[in-house]
Amino acid sequence: MSFEKFYSVYPRRINKAQAQKSYIKAIKSGATDEQLINGAIEYQQWCDRNGTARENICHPATWLNQGRRGNDYRADDSSKSATGNSNQPRQSGIRNAMASAIKVIQKDRSETRLEVRYDGHGNILPF
Secondary structure, eight states, X not given: XXXXXXXXXXXXXXXXHHHHXXXXXXXXXXXXXXXXXXXXXXXXXXXXXXXXXGGGSOOHHHHHHTTGGGSOOSSOOTTBOTTSOBSHHHHHHHHHHHHXXXXXXXXXXXXXXXXXXXXXXXXXXOO
């Protein structure tokens, strides 16, 4: 019953069977239903406050397996990712990619184009 509550409040509902296995594993390792449910609610609120895109919200099984219920989601910090890591490396990568693309455009003005490479996860790669 408590898993259903957890799953209903978690911000991304995907792969329910795996999430349930991970939930049971977390309970067996000492987490309480209340900790997991409150952690999911805080994470959902954090995602809402920071405008986290659905595809960037952690799968529930991953969130449970990585023990993310212990993360502090109460602080509003849009410069942090959902994992609590700074977005600085990604922003630097985007800046580098854009700088490279501008050089391509400046180098070949007769053919204006913007070349961008992606890493398969939606992140722009530098040239």
